[in-house]
Amino acid sequence: MSDRVFNIPASGYLDALRRNGVDYFVTVPDWVQLGLHVRVEQGVEGLNLVRCCNEDQAVCVSAGLRIAGARPVTVVQNQGLYACVNTIRAVGLDAAMPIVFLVGQFGREFSNFGHDPSQSARNTVKLLEPVLNALGVKFWRLEDENDLPRIDEAFAYADKESRPAVLIVGSPTGWN
């Protein structure tokens, strides 16, 4: 049995967001990322929280912020990403805006940690990567602390290519 720990602390995410210059946390809250949400709700210097009622709004708010020179991260869950596919098409693809997402894999079986999400029995989980592939949106999996540099890769890619980038949060965020 592997002793790999599928848990990235909220502090690890915040360090990564900080070094990528993120100043706005635009969100519809996600179960998988609750540790991070709670930490941001408590107040993080230099990181402004924008609460949205749905993911279409989160994408558009992020776009407006980005146009005006801010550096938002858009934090949602897999169901929310499915809900805002047309807005990603319009804002991220047609308008070529570099929206960077953290997307929680809500509903993922613990037994699936460390395995390919396509092996999940749940559509909510296993459809995420195929949907992103169909959209032509690049994604990175975040499974443990060793994956944190992928956050830097995603921001660099979005900046360079003016494309959306999705970081898939595969397991619950640590509350530390």
Next chain:
Amino acid sequence: MNLLQACAIIEKARKDSILVATMGAMFAFDGLKAAQPRISSVPLMGGAASLGLGLAIAEPRRKVVVVDGDASLLMQLGGLATVADRQPANFVHFVVRNGAQFTGVANLATPAESCVDYAGLAAAAGYRRTYRFDNEAAFAEHIDETLAAAGPTFVELRVVTPPPIPGAPLKMEIPELQFHRMGAEARALSTWLKEHPHG
């Protein structure tokens, strides 16, 4: 008051406010040769208010003027609460109410046209000020007040619906521009904001 008259009043008064328009209003502002700072939410019904909110948050010293459609607003009614949660003082949200979808082409009825109260919804969501206008003279008289007041402000503009043009989609291919202009305008607006800092 018709759509062009309403948009002309806004365009004349907005000065260097950022204009975020969608649907019929976007074409009316095109006809008025509205220039930067502006961006269109297209083809994306419902996106204008949230796009404008992001701009208003990042540019707190500059006014943001959103010109939405009634059916577009209905698609994102929760967006009223998203705006209200931030209470952006520099945010003015106009909604052009004509009670129709595919206006001037098919004029399909907008849901709840007979009973919905858009300004009432905005007030209940938490907008600081709301207004309603249905004639050109009254709107022109109050436009400066609506733009100057601390927001978030919501303005419902009742406009007449032009007659439909049966069969128009058979002859009108959607132009390529409609799929690229939001990106081009985003880049132009971003550049404009860098060249005109702090409003």
